[in-house]
Each structure stands twice: as C-alpha cells, then as structure tokens.
Amino acid sequence: MLTPHDTPETAPGTPHSAGVPSDGDPLARERAHLAASRASLRAMREDVESLDLTDVTANWVNAAVLNARIEERIDSLADLAHTPLFFGRLDYVRQVAADEASGTAEGPYRAERFYIGRRHVHDPAGDPMVIDWRAPVSQPFYQASRTNPLDVALRRRFGCTGGDITAYEDEDLTAGGDGGERTSRLLQQEIERPRVGPMRDIVATIQPEQDEIVRAGLSGTVCVQGGPGTGKTAVGLHRVAYLLYAHRERLARTGTLVIGPNDSFLRYIEQVLPALGELTVRQATVETLVAHVPVTATDPAPTAVVKGDARMAEVLRRALRSHVGRPTEPLVVVRGSRRWRVPADEITVMIEELLARDIRYGAAREALPQRIAHAVLLRMEQAGEAPDDRVQNTVARDRAVKALVKEVWPPVDPAKLVVRLLGDADFLRAHSADLLTEEERTALLWPKPYRGVKSARWSPADAVLIDEARDLVERTPSLGHVVLDEAQDLSPMQYRAVGRRCSTGSATVLGDLAQGTTAWATPAWPEALRHLGKPEAHVEELTAGFRVPREVIAYASRLLPAIAPGLREVRSVRESPGSLRLVRTEPGALLPGLVEACHDALTHEGSTGLLVPDPLVEATREALVGAGLAPLAPGDETRADARLTLVPASLAKGLEYDYVVLGEPGGVVEAEPTRGAGLRRLYVALTRAVSGLTVVHEGELPRELGR
Template sequence: MPARSPLDSERDHLAASRAALRAMRADAEALDLTNVTANWVNAEVLRSEVGLRIKALADLAGTPLFFGRLDYAQAVDDDGSGHRYYIGRRHVHDADGDPMVIDWRAPVSQPFYRASKRDPQGIALRRRFGYDGGDLSAYEDEHLSDPAEAERGSALLRREIERPRVGPMRDIVATIQPEQDEIVRTSLSGSICVQGAPGTGKTAVGLHRVAYLLYTHRERLARSGTLVIGPNRSFLRYIEQVLPALGEMEVKQATVDELVAHVEVRGTDTARAATIKGDARMAEVLRRAVRSGVRLPTEPVVVVRGSRHWRVPVPELEEIVEELRSRDLRYGSAREALPQRIAHAVLVQMERAGEAPDDRVQNAVARTPAVKSAVTSCWPQVDPAKLVLRLLSDAAFLAEQADGVLDADEQRAILWEKPPRGVKSARWSPADAVLIDEVRDLVERTGSLGHVVLDEAQDLSPMQYRAVGRRCSTGSVTVLGDIAQGTTPWATPSWAAALAHLGKPEASVEELTQGFRVPRTVIAYASRLLPAIAPELSEATSVRDSPGSLVVRPVAEAGLSAAVAAACAEVLRNEGSVGLIAADARVPALAGALAAAGLTHLAPGTETSADSRLTLVPASLAKGLEYDYVVLDEPAAIVAGEPDERTGLRRLYVALTRAVSGLLVLHAQPLPGPLREAGEPAAA
C-alpha cells in the first residue's frame, strides 16, 4: 500500500474538522431550552443567542475551514502540548474538547501573520493551504527557523490575493499582512484612523478589526454594541457578507443618512448651502437657538399645600434659572432639574418653619401647577425639527443666532426661499437632517456604542463627523479613508481636523501605502493625479506586477457608447467580475448601448455569482467597490460632472483604482491634464 502524502493527511484533517464542526452545530441544535430560565423574556433572549450560535457554526461549502498551520519549535501549552495549530475562520474542537482549528483571532494565531525569518516568534514551520472551492488542493511551507532556506514570497498567498471575484466582497483573513494585522489587533480602548491608498485593504482591515474586537471583548461589546458606517447602501450590500463569513452575525450596518433619519428627506441643497450647513460653526448657531427660548421669571411661584402658602420670590427663581443656564447641561436635563430646584427652595422654607418634609414632598411640590407653569414659562420644551425649521425659515431668528458666526451671505445661502407650512411639508435635505440630529443631542444625550467603524470617512462634513462622534462618545472608533478620494465639496482637508470633529483628537493615524489588489501599472497611472488632488500624500505602491493590465484607447466621439459596449464584451471573455464605470450623466446612454449589444448588467450592490458578471457603475457610487476588470468610460466626463476640477479629478482617481486585474480606459475627449502630461500608454 503506497505511503500517504502530506496532502492526503491534511485532507484527512480537513474532513475530520468539518465533521467536528457539524457535531458542534448538532449539539447546539439539540439543546433543550425548556424550563431553564426564570421568565419568558430570558427564554427569548436565550433562544436568540442559541440561534445565532447555530448560524455561526454553519460550514460554508465553498469557504476553506482552515487556511494555515503553525508548527511551534517548542510546546506552548502548560501540559507540554501545542506544537501544531491549524489556523482558520473559527474555532473547532473534537468530542474531547481538544482544538482542531484555532480561530485566527486567538493570540496563538498571531505569528501566522507576523512571523518572519528575522523574527520567527517561536515558529519552526508555517504552512499555507491552497483551495479550489472548498477542496484542499495544495500546500506551501516556510521553515522560519532554518537559516539555510532563503526567504521568498508565497505563491499561494499571491494566488489568493489575485483570485477573481464575482459578487460581494469577501474576507481577507487568509492574506492579512503584518502591517494590517497590527491595526486589526489594536486594543478596544484605542481609536485609530487608517489612511489607505486604493488596494491597500483598509475596508477589509476595518471589518476584520470589528471581528477581532468581538472575539476579544465579546461580553462588553454585546452590551454596548458595534456599528459599521458606510457611504451608501450599495457599499454596505457589497461588504455585508464579510463579517458573517467570520462568524459574526449581529454587527449592525448603516449610512450616516440613516443614523440621522429623524425626518423624511425629500430635498437637496446647493453645494454652497450644504457646505455651510455642514460647517462646524453651525453647532454654535444651533446651541444658541436651543437656549434662545430660556427666559428669566417675572412672577414669583406660590405653592399651596393645605392651609399654607409657600412663596419663592423672583430673585431666587432668577438665581436658579441662571445657575442652570450657566452649567454645561443638556437642555432637556436642565429642564428636568428646574422643577426639582424650585421644589427644593420650597422645602427649605418648610424646614425653617419647623416641618420635616422628605423626598416625596419635594416630588409632589415639583408636580404642582404653579411649578409646572413656571417651568413652561422659563424653560419651554424644544422640538428639534421645529427649531431647525424656524432657523432656516425665519431670517430675523437666524440672524440673531448666527450673529458673529455666519456672515450675511452665508445666512442667505441656507435660508429657504419658500418657508414650508410645517415639519411634515418641509423638503428636508440630508444636511438638514444632520442639523436636527445635533439639536436632538443638545436636548437629550445620544446613546453611545462600544465601537464604531467609519468607512470612506474623507467625504463627511464636520457636522456629520459630530453626528458619528456622538454614537461613540464613550467608546472607540476605527476611521477608514483616503484624503485623495474625497469627492464632496466639504471633504476633510486632514485627518487631524476630522478626528477633532469626531471628538477623538487623540486617535493614532496609520498610513497604508502598500497595495495588494490594484496592479502596479494601474496605481501608477492613477497616482499621476495625486499632485493635483492630494500633494501631501505618499504615492501608493503595489506588490503586483501585471503586464498589460492597463490599456488607454481613444475612440471616435460618435461611436463612443458602442465602443464601450464592445469593450465590455471583450473583457467579459476573462474570468471574474467586470465594472463599467462612467459619469452619472452617461449611465442611461451606456445602459442602452449594453442592451443593444445583448449584454445584461447589474446595479452596484446587487451582484451575485448567479447573475451577470457585468455591473454598470455611476462614478458617484464607485467608491469602495472593486472589480476584477474595469472599463472606464470618458474620463473627461467624470471630471466635468463635479462642481470643480479638483473634486472631479478626485472622482476620477477613485474610478481609476477600482480594477484588480485590468483597466481599459476609453475616451473621445482629450484626457484630463495630469494624465496627458505624463504621456499615455500605447493605444490598443
């Protein structure tokens, strides 16, 4: 009988591990939850938790259960065991409780990502596995403690990075690089900002950081909560499968607009109005507006209890109101405190008269009509939407609150031309909703989560940063973005400014410049735009050298749309996903050209492996998305579609860097200046 090969042995371990995982799930499904809790509420909570556990133990057919192996030079466990560990997406143990697969987030797994010849971290051998679908097909060894073996790149690692992708974003747990791993494993108490050039994996790093923190601080974050914030729903649909693939089923995802959706948004602002409304100075205008209704009392408060009348004079009431107004209390908290302060003044008089009132008496006094009337007069309730409605409709009120903060031209820019009749009839804009959210927080504190991941953060306004910061005021944040990809008129000029608006000025800033997905020729071509859009940033590099990955093709203007459709058909002969990116205004014409050519296409965020591999992407939605091949339509039209040239060039930079394997640029108009100045690749 021929000797079994190492690959056969590894396949045996994979089969045994999958069987153990099925047994773990069967045990969870077999749990008897009857009569194990004190009440039905606890029973429902327990059933929910067990249900999530069962989902997390699913064996995903096309996903490798483990992707690596570590052989330690010496035992790492107290009992002398632990020489060998298989590293995978989740923990798997056998019937005796012994580990068969170790979760990639466990401390013992860390050397898989960070060990090297120079620093083997106790590892004698690191083995990587290659898969075809869910079948183990190859392995590759690195003998880190053998000085005779030269350090070399991993072919399996490179193959996994370059593997074609169709559909939603997948995890990178098998390919995390040392600099990425350091960010992923940053402590929960520390906020961090990741400036990442295209293809450096910043989004994946942020998602894997959430998974790591949930593994390390499970109970704490279960109480306080986690949230991933993305720029739009298409982006969130694109990334939504990453965390479930890592066993994390309950992380919430939202856009900033969804966080502040206190009113129905039906309107839009001009770029100037939106920029002013998003300016941090609006926080002071709103603070003044909220406090503008506070009035000093003009009459004493007389409380009747039985046959006695207790009188709080105007000067004493003024002192109470002024003291509350001077403190840094939220408006609602101060309003709740005011009746208690007035009632306390009455109790003091009662005690001086020889009575012995207690807290119940004080609460009763606080609820008397006289005290309630005084509170309503001095400290009226504030409806956030109504207050913002008045601010944007009433020129005199806005002028009073914005005096010395916004000049007259800025005030006119944000005033509505035709004031609406009420909150429901108002055509609120996204920027207006953020203002309402600010007022809500001035009235009543916004709840804070344990950790928030904010992706594509460079496009947020200062007021949007404040809205996000409120949601992690007592927790930490991972900020992800690229200054060079800022495509809004209010895009942040620096991470220091952004972190200050978030309320996290102490957060560390890490820069990722080593690309792993975008080919070197493509990132170099896109980087020609950097001096014009973000001269302070370092030029990105890439580990991938893919000859022929960039083609720039001039075509006749009359036949541009047809030529683009033909190019898509040409690129679809390759394996993998294809994104056709174009200026928003060009999308309808290109949709017609694709239909005429018999090519079906999808919208961003709806990609699945069972449908078309071609996605038609408006340039405004391209940020954060990734395709194996990109056909880029008319760069000049993308630039022209933005309010100014710098923003347009940034939008173009985003579009140019969405390709993983190849980029085909078609243009009828002259290319934008920064691309022309350096010359173009040969037309093909």
C-alpha cells in the same frame, strides 16, 4: 492529529499541488484533518441544537432571550461548504526540536501544532482542531518572519478550491535571512482570485501592518489613511470581528456599528462579518442614522457646505437656549393651609446655574422643578416642619411649579427649531451674528419659509442639523465601537453625528484624502478627528497595495500632485504587464468602443465593472442592452451570476472588479462642480480594477494624466 512526518518535501515557498493521495501524501492527511474538523463542527452544532431548554428559565421573557442566544450560536456554527475551516498551520520550534530528538510525534508536544481558521473547532474531548484566527496563538501566522520567527518553525498556507484543500506551501522560518522575505505564491493567488459576488474576508491574506491595526486595543480610536487597494475597508471589518472576539461581553452590551458611504457599498460588504461568524453587527449610512425626517430635496453645494460647517453646532445651541426665559413674578406653592413663596430672582439664579453647567436642554428642564421643590423644602424646615423626599417630589409635580417651568423652560421640538432657523431670517441672524457672514446666512435660508415640519422639503444636510439639535435636547446613546468607512467625504457636522454614536466608546476611521469627492471633503485627518470628538486618535498610513496592479496604480497616481500633494503614492506588490490599456475612439464611436471593451473583458474569468460619467449612464445602458449585454446596477453584484455591472462614476467608491472599463475620463472630471473634485472622482474610478483596466475615450484625457 497530524504527525511530524508532515514536513515539507520540497523547498520552502514552493506550492504543492493536489495529485492522487497516498498514505504518505501530506496533502491527503491535511484533507483528512479538514474532514475531521468539519465532523467536529457538525457535532458542536448538534450539541447546541439538542439542548433542552424546558423549565430552564423562570418566565417567558428569559426564555425568549435564551432561545435567541441559542439560535445565534447555532447560526455561528454553520459550515460554509465553499470555504475550508482553516487556511494555515503553525508548527512551533519546541515541537520540531522534540520530534527531531525523539524521532516520533507521539508525546506531550502535539498541542504545539495549530491550524488557523475562521472559527474555533474542538473535538469531543475538547482539544482544539482549529484555532480562531483572532486568538493570540494565531497572531504569529501574520507576524512571524525569518528575521523574527516568534518561535515558529514552519508556516504552512493552504490553497483551496470549492471548499477543498488543493495545494499547500511551506515556509521554513528557522533558516534565518538577510532581511528579505519571500513572496508567497498561494497568498498572491488568493489576492488575485476572481471577484464575483460580494466582498469576501481576507483572513488568509492579512499582512503584518494590517494585523497590527486589526488587533489594536478597544480603548483607543485608530484612523487609517490608505490608498486604493491597501485593504483599509477589509482591515476595518476584520478589526470589528477581532474586537468582538476579544471583548465579547462588553461589546454585546454596548453594541457595534459599521458606517458606509451608501447602500450599494453596504450590500457589497454585508457578507464579510457573517462569514467570520459575527452576525449581530449593524450596518448603516450616515443618512440612515439621522433619518428623523423624510429627505426629498438636495442643497446646492455652497448651501450644503455652510450647513455642514461645525459653526452650525453653536448656532443651533444658541437658538435652543434662546427659548429659556426668566420669571418676572414669584412662585407660590400651596401645601394644605400653608403658602410657600419662592422669589423670582432666586429661580433666576437656579436657571443661570443650570445654563452654566451646559447640560442637555431636556435634562436641565427636568432638573429645574426639583431645584424649585428643594427651595420650598428648605422653607418648610426653617418653619419647623420635617418634610422628606416624597414631599419634594410632590412639590416638583405641583401645578404651579409645572406651569412656571413650562413658561421659562418650554419643551422644544428639534425639527421645529431647524424649521424656524432656516425659515426666519431675523431668528437666524440673531443667533449667528458673529459666526456667519451675510452671504452664508442667505445661502442657509430656504427660498420660501415652510409652515411646519411636515410641509418642509428636507435635504440630507438639514437632517444632520436636526440630529445635532436632538442631541442638544437629549443625549444620543453611545455604542462601544463604530467603524466609519470612506470618512474623507464627511462634513464636520456629519463627523459630529457619528461621534455622538461613539462618545463613550471608540472608533476605527477609514479613508483616503485623495478620494475625497464632496465639496466639504476632509482636508486633513487631525481636523476630522477633532470634529469626531477623538482628537487623540492615532493615525496609521497603509501604503502597500495588494488589489490594484502596479501599472494601474502608477497611472492613477499621476493625479496625486494635483489632488493630494502631501500623500505618499501607493506601491503595489503586484506587477501585471498588460493590465493597463488606453483606447481612443473615432468621434461619435465612444459607446461602440465601450461595448467592445466590455466584450473583451468578459472573455476573462471574474467580474467586470463599466464605469462612466453619470450623464452617460442611460445611453450606455441602452448600448449594452442593444449589444446583448444585460448590466447589473451597483449593489446587485451579490448575485452569484454577476459578471457585468454598469456603475455611475459617482457610486464607484469602495467597489472593486476584476476588470474595469472606464469611459471618457474627461467626462468624469467635468461632471463634478469643481476640477479638483472631478480629478479626485477620476482617481477613484481609475483604481477599482484588480486584474486589468481599459480606458476608452473619445475626447482628450485630463492633462494631469499626461505628467
């Protein structure tokens, strides 16, 4: 363990760079602690690997489960060679005071110094070498300040390169202050570190307002409104990691899920949770959640808007319940030599009671035979017999009872229900008369009716309708926690589909109303949360930007009055003169201008993203290849050699690059069905840069950017 002589030799906030280590060099001792921590982690892993599971379990099923758990534990103890085990250190006031009084570090106060890292590491004696960043004792690393030190005397941050500690920076929190906090240079360097490959964790740079969201309780749903670069995606992922740490057993039973807007986005973020030691969190898009049929068609925007409207839930409910009939003849059950008669009106009352309870269609269908059987048992008892539960179950399975139930409460296939609803004008009108207009019904109907489920050409919105119908028939299993990213682009029916997956759990909803680019984009969070089934959710707003330079976000924010007048502008903490360039080319020279801008961007370290309107993607790709540049597609950035990615503007959401070249902003706007959607798409494209943005255009810029 380190001694109290490892106190800063220079003023707080000054980074110490690596030099030639000496016995009195604090940096050398920190490296020694890192080496010792890595050795302890190897020992922890070896202990697990050496476990002898022979004859531990009673059967092969338990053995398989135990072996799987052991393998997960071994994987979670992997040492990532490119990442140090800890990124910070906390020295508490109690230890410093004792050291000053005694002049020595020996004694009972050594445990008051904590190294904060991505996972817990202990030595062979069980004493902690590294404390998990999610532990309560680690929280002051993110929350302590000079005005509220939380008993912390000194906070040390480490600068790292290639898995080794190369610098450290101390902050004395006992000096008090006038309310202003110093900016950590190492923290800013970490934020600005070049982005090559997949998204990385932000455990070393989490800010106080982000930490409060990350550590919010499991029982409540949190909605995070965050502009570009405020870290909302990272906050959501780290919140999952925290909840799994704080509620491991509960979430191990109920499960967790991260929902992203597309597969490219999911590939980009897929390494964040494994880097934090969490290997079991499932990731999906809304489309994969509702993939009950093959999607081969695309709806026009007006049709998709109607299909995504929350009123469709009631239309489906009415259409499903219309299959329930009423008996016209009494039911006769034969038991031996006795015949038991249940009048039709009595069965009708049972049906009406089940409908009034509004339980799932399938559950009510299963309950009806038991109710009929119970009525038969009452008649047996009145006749002097003494039937038991076995008799009731036998009656419920009687051929006559089963035939009646099939007639009055027939099984319904959810996909066939949607086929009929979208293909039969009379059926649709009968169940939407007071809900939809004639124009909306016309938009809903398929151009031609399909004969069945297999012949239908399903759209993404149709798949969501089938998912709603399936839930009306049989309840969708609920998870313990769901993270929903880019939530502003979901339709009300998509929100309902997500809400079904966390109906008994909680959710973290992430989004930015200014970045809504679908025709059905969310206008306000309270409405969206109501469709999700979480109207009580707490809405947090992140307005401090860490990713996008101040000059770039200020330029993009010129669009806010037109696309989201109620939102506050993001205030970036990073000032980077020269980070924004506007280049207008001669007529016909747009593609050469884009190639030249990419060449310039690639002279810098890090990743480059070339964003263009979707109709220009293929021509741009040919121009890049002709110039000797081989661009990757979105999602392939996970490759270690990724430098240049060609991104259709429609897929840019959620991605980030060190340098962005944006081609023809006016074309980005024009590629969308409405100007409002186009301006929101442009806002997304303008805010993908971490270090620099070059806008190359041949035509006029949208007038909103001139404000």
